Amino acid sequence: MAIAHGVTTDREIEFRLLGPLEVRDRGRRLAVGGPRQRAVLAALLLRADRVATVDYLARAVWGRPPASMRANLRTYIAALRRVLGDPGDGRRIVTQPDGYRLLVRHDECDVARFEYWRVSGDRAERTGDTERAARCYDCALSVWRGGLLDGLPAVGPALRAEADRWEERRLAVLERSVEARLLLGAHEDVFDVLYGVVAEHPLRERFWGQLMRGLYASGRRAEALETYRRARRFLVSELGVEPGEDLQGIQQMILDGTLIGDAF
Incomplete structure (x- = not known):
């Protein structure tokens, strides 16, 4: 049993975004819907614990949002709540005045794990511990299973920009990892x-x-x-x-x- 943001749940959810989008519950892969609904989930994850505004979600999911955009978003959010075992606001996806907020624990998402190891590597590098820096950077890189939006061809410009930003961050960590290995003579x-x-x-x-x-x-x-x-x-x-x-x-x-x- 896990406690997420003060809410007790008997599920053990893992969100995997750095590669083909996956959600797993105790190792079992959950069906999270079609391309648009998956894009909504990806956008919420990239704004985890922050408000994903309706405007941001529209730009993340559609190149040109349809007239029914708001209704479509409500439908996708309701479906995601069912998938995540969230019968209403306050468990996983919280409705906000101008959008939605997905509640995610630090250990539930591969993006957070990548950031933890990246920051740990930076800290080790600053203190001159090159061996630890190399290990941390390698751990960060091992989290990646592919491109951030692999398997999500139908996305809007906001998500494409996010994917480019995270790919740049991955390459920067790869540069640091290689540099550490060179300094170690490997x-x-x-x-x-x-x-x-x-x-x-x-x-x-x-x-x-x-x-x-x-x-x-x-x-x-x-x-x-x-x-x-x-x-x-x-x-x-x-x-x-x-x-x-x-x-x-x-x-x-x-x-x-x-x-x-x-x-x-």
Whole structure:
């Protein structure tokens, strides 16, 4: 039996948003409805314990809200209350004057778990505990099962913007995780990740630089320089710009043999 926001419930709900949207009760997957209703749930989860206004929900669920938007929202909310075992306001989805508020305990949602480990990694990094930072960042990344809106093709601009924001946050944690591994000398542990991420996100020069540094530190100088040439070809051909100062600096230090250790 769990207590959520002062309300006793015999359910153990888990909300999984960082990947295909899922709601589980004691491990059993619950049916949470069609695409629009699932989009409403995703929008409520991203505003967990805060008011999700009707305007926000409309922009999250529809590209162009229908005339029946408010009635449709009430229908979706009522259905979600039934799925979550919430017979009325005050248990899970609370009606507010200008919208709705979904009550979620910290341990019930993967977004909160990701944030816990991300913040823990940041704190460890600031205190110089690189090993703990690496472990925390890896725990944060392990929460992700895919893209935030995987399986939700019918969403509005507000949810798409949220998905972009969380993907950026995931990539930032990935950068920190790789950096910690490089500082620890665990170069072989990051090569597969870096080869994949530079192919998927070739505009992020930080990943190219990390790959170059890891290769150089592993005694693979020629591959490190070829990696720079690949990055430069892409940036020049796609954007018409040269690599930034940081990436050029790494290349120059490799050429000069002055790139010392794993830090830059």
